[in-house]
Amino acid sequence: MSNRLNEDRSVVFDQALREVVRTLAPTDAPTSKQVNSMLERWSQASQHQITPQPSMSVPKGLGTMFPKFMSAFAFAATITVVVSLPMTQHMLFLHPDKLDDRADIELVLAPGKSLDDNIFLDFVAKTRCKVLKRSQINGQHHLSIDLDGRSQSHQDLIQGMKNSGYLSTYAYLPEK
Amino acid sequence: MIDNELTELLQRVKNGDRLAVESIYRQYYSVVYAFVCMQVNDVGAAEEIVDDVFMVVFTSANSFRGQSTFKTWVLGIAKNLSRNWIRKIGREPSNQFDSTEDQLAGLIDPDWPALEQLEREELNVIIQFCMTRLPLFQRETLFYVYFEDLSLEQVAQTLGCPSGTIKSRLFHAKTKMAECVNRRMADGVA
Numbered sequence: 001m002s003n004r005l006n007e008d009r010s011v012v013f014d015q016a017l018r019e020v021v022r023t024l025a026p027t028d029a030p031t032s033k034q035v036n037s038m039l040e041r042w043s044q045a046s047q048h049q050i051t052p053q054p055s056m057s058v059p060k061g062l063g064t065m066f067p068k069f070m071s072a073f074a075f076a077a078t079i080t081v082v083v084s085l086p087m088t089q090h091m092l093f094l095h096p097d098k099l100d101d102r103a104d105i106e107l108v109l110a111p112g113k114s115l116d117d118n119i120f121l122d123f124v125a126k127t128r129c130k131v132l133k134r135s136q137i138n139g140q141h142h143l144s145i146d147l148d149g150r151s152q153s154h155q156d157l158i159q160g161m162k163n164s165g166y167l168s169t170y171a172y173l174p175e176k
Numbered sequence: 177m178i179d180n181e182l183t184e185l186l187q188r189v190k191n192g193d194r195l196a197v198e199s200i201y202r203q204y205y206s207v208v209y210a211f212v213c214m215q216v217n218d219v220g221a222a223e224e225i226v227d228d229v230f231m232v233v234f235t236s237a238n239s240f241r242g243q244s245t246f247k248t249w250v251l252g253i254a255k256n257l258s259r260n261w262i263r264k265i266g267r268e269p270s271n272q273f274d275s276t277e278d279q280l281a282g283l284i285d286p287d288w289p290a291l292e293q294l295e296r297e298e299l300n301v302i303i304q305f306c307m308t309r310l311p312l313f314q315r316e317t318l319f320y321v322y323f324e325d326l327s328l329e330q331v332a333q334t335l336g337c338p339s340g341t342i343k344s345r346l347f348h349a350k351t352k353m354a355e356c357v358n359r360r361m362a363d364g365v366a
Contacts, residue, residue: 025210
């Protein structure tokens with residue numbers, strides 16, 4: 001009798017547990033808003049979705065104003081560049097490169113390290129980069145990566161992977 | 177989804193096909209969301225993490241080599257990103273049951289004397305709370321057993337560990353939850 005009672009309770013508990021776990025999945029998701037948001041995010045990360053921008057032009061309304069400011073602005077800009085160039089020189093190689101299916105950097109993982117490692121997944125999530133090519137030589141993964149822009153934070157992440165022993169080595173490829 | 181369809185979809189994703197991306201996102205959103213939600217127990221964070229998961233999936237589609245099922249691969253990414261988030265905010269509950277066999281022997285047999293007195297809704301609220309107190313690997317096991325309806329052997333295969341381990345995790349999880357439910361009921365908290 002007691003066993004039967006415990007069995008019944010166990011079944012009730014089991015059913016309730018199943019019910020709770022199942023209700024975690026939203027029945028009406030993803031919503032259109034979520035889908036659009038994801039597609040937008042993916043579009044930004046994917047060169048395939050980026051339509052070529054028309055060459056820069058001055059909006060009509062500003063066209064007449066532009067010449068008036070041009071000489072003064074050009075002078076100020078020249079001075080700024082000349083003054084700040086030595087300070088920013090170390091950043092110049094980090095050019096604003098977008099995803100374009102061309103490799104920006106090559107990574108060689110340390111022996112025994114795999115792409116499923118948290119550190120690499122984190123890097124991919126944060127940089128939204130794309131793995132273009134992978135090969136394995138002597139047990140080490142060699143990757144060609146297309147970066148979505150080169151920024152100091154990307155560089156810090158890559159250096160972090162190197163420092164933590166996840167990367168054997170890395171090399172930026174020449175700018176395009 | 178059968179393999180050919182999936183292979184084709186992934187190929188289309190690699191080629192930048194927006195519809196393929198949308199199709200995969202729609203098909204796997206719920207399962208990934210439920211998994212992440214169960215891991216991080218934070219609806220807001222779960223939504224963000226789920227989107228991060230899919231971004232990794234879409235940008236690393238080349239990395240999927242079919243060694244596991246696609247869903248297992250996606251949930252593996254979800255697991256890593258969820259755990260990164262948990263590590264970042266330091267939220268994983270401390271656990272005193274998940275180590276040795278000796279501790280196993282000391283566990284009390286689950287018994288829920290006041291279960292009948294509870295309305296189902298109250299019980300669900302308590303269960304939901306108690307689930308958040310479980311360590312991540314036990315929550316993961318509950319997910320595969322109760323959400324995915326996998327057998328212990330299938331869960332073991334998915335997680336790459338012996339079925340005995342899964343059985344023990346499930347036992348621990350349910351025992352710990354039973355204790356937690358008992359405590360909450362004794363405290364009169366739903």
